[in-house]
Amino acid sequence: MSYSYIWNTSGGLMVVEYCFSSIDKCLKVVEMALDGKFHRITWMAPEGVATLMELLEEDYMNHVGVVS
DSSP: OOEEEEEEEEEEEEEEEEETTTTTTTEEEEEETTEEEEEEESSSSSHHHHHHHHHHHHHHHHTTTTTO
């Protein structure tokens, strides 16, 4: 099952599709777009990736009902 997350960044509106990998036991970005254009996580600065993954983790926890 995949989830979508919308993030209003300083560079525009980012839409991210992500899922939880049962093999690697982590969240993985499936697809992403910035202002409607194809985008890759590897094109982001390390700080941006870290922030995005924190946001995705929080969103995932909200979806599955895990309270920290």
